[in-house]
Amino acid sequence: DGGITQSPKYLFRKEGQNVTLSCEQNLNHDAMYWYRQDPGQGLRLIYYSQIVNDFQKGDIAEGYSVSREKKESFPLTVTSAQKNPTAFYLCASSMEGDTLYTEAFFGQGTRLTVV
Amino acid sequence: AQSVSQHNHHVILSEAASLELGCNYSYGGTVNLFWYVQYPGQHLQLLLKYFSGDPLVKGIKGFEAEFIKSKFSFNLRKPSVQWSDTAEYFCAVILTGTASKLTFGTGTRLQVTL
Numbered sequence: 001d002g003g004i005t006q007s008p009k010y011l012f013r014k015e016g017q018n019v020t021l022s023c024e025q026n027l028n029h030d031a032m033y034w035y036r037q038d039p040g041q042g043l044r045l046i047y048y049s050q051i052v053n054d055f056q057k058g059d060i061a062e063g064y065s066v067s068r069e070k071k072e073s074f075p076l077t078v079t080s081a082q083k084n085p086t087a088f089y090l091c092a093s094s095m096e097g098d099t100l101y102t103e104a105f106f107g108q109g110t111r112l113t114v115v
Numbered sequence: 116a117q118s119v120s121q122h123n124h125h126v127i128l129s130e131a132a133s134l135e136l137g138c139n140y141s142y143g144g145t146v147n148l149f150w151y152v153q154y155p156g157q158h159l160q161l162l163l164k165y166f167s168g169d170p171l172v173k174g175i176k177g178f179e180a181e182f183i184k185s186k187f188s189f190n191l192r193k194p195s196v197q198w199s200d201t202a203e204y205f206c207a208v209i210l211t212g213t214a215s216k217l218t219f220g221t222g223t224r225l226q227v228t229l
Contacts, residue, residue, distance in 0.1 A: 033217070035219070040124065040221060040222075041221055042121075042205060042219045042220050042221035042222045043205065043207075043219040043222075044219075045216070045217070045218070048216075058216075090158075090159065092159075103149060103161045103164055104149075104207075104217055106151075106158045106159040106160070107158060108157075108158045109158065
């Protein structure tokens with residue numbers, strides 16, 4: 001089945017530790033994204049990538065880092081510099097071109113709790 | 116700054132009531148518009164989308180939305196809600212030509228009572 005897989009579903013980490021969230025897609029989509037979802041704030045864009053080996057900061061990139069070494073994979077690292085890392089993280093992907101944009105498809109999310 | 120506003124944060128309706136959820140955006144150019152739904156415990160899924168053409172678009176499960184360019188709005192409607200429509204609804208907008216900057220509203224939590 002084609003889709004987006006995020007792992008793990010739940011993640012617990014101690015304060016001060018970096019943690020990496022996995023996102024893999026087999027939809028052959030060019031673009032991938034990371035959003036953070038907090039109650040009452042909707043989805044806020046952290047980072048996005050339109051092609052391999054290239055990515056851009058979103059609206060709330062501070063304290064996060066990403067890589068895009070393969071088309072299928074877009075891991076997100078939550079660093080110790082992120083002041084409020086406990087949240088629900090969503091990965092998405094879409095077909096994309098200069099003037100083409102299709103809908104974004106989402107993974108099931110990773111709930112990160114930092115204690 | 117570009118933004119998307121959903122003014123209804125929490126809506127409670129009885130089954131069979133009509134629904135309208137507001138969505139306004141602040142982009143100045145040509146936009147693509149989306150409504151996504153997140154049912155409890157499930158991933159976000161697309162309800163409907165507007166790219167061009169007829170401003171009244173129909174989506175899944177009896178939902179529809181109307182794009183009113185002059186009002187910068189894309190309100191979601193359903194004539195008669197069901198208990199199974201209980202979910203969180205997100206409006207999203209992307210400015211064409213600025214690929215990847217899909218911006219979401221803060222969401223509206225809909226609770227349908229029996």
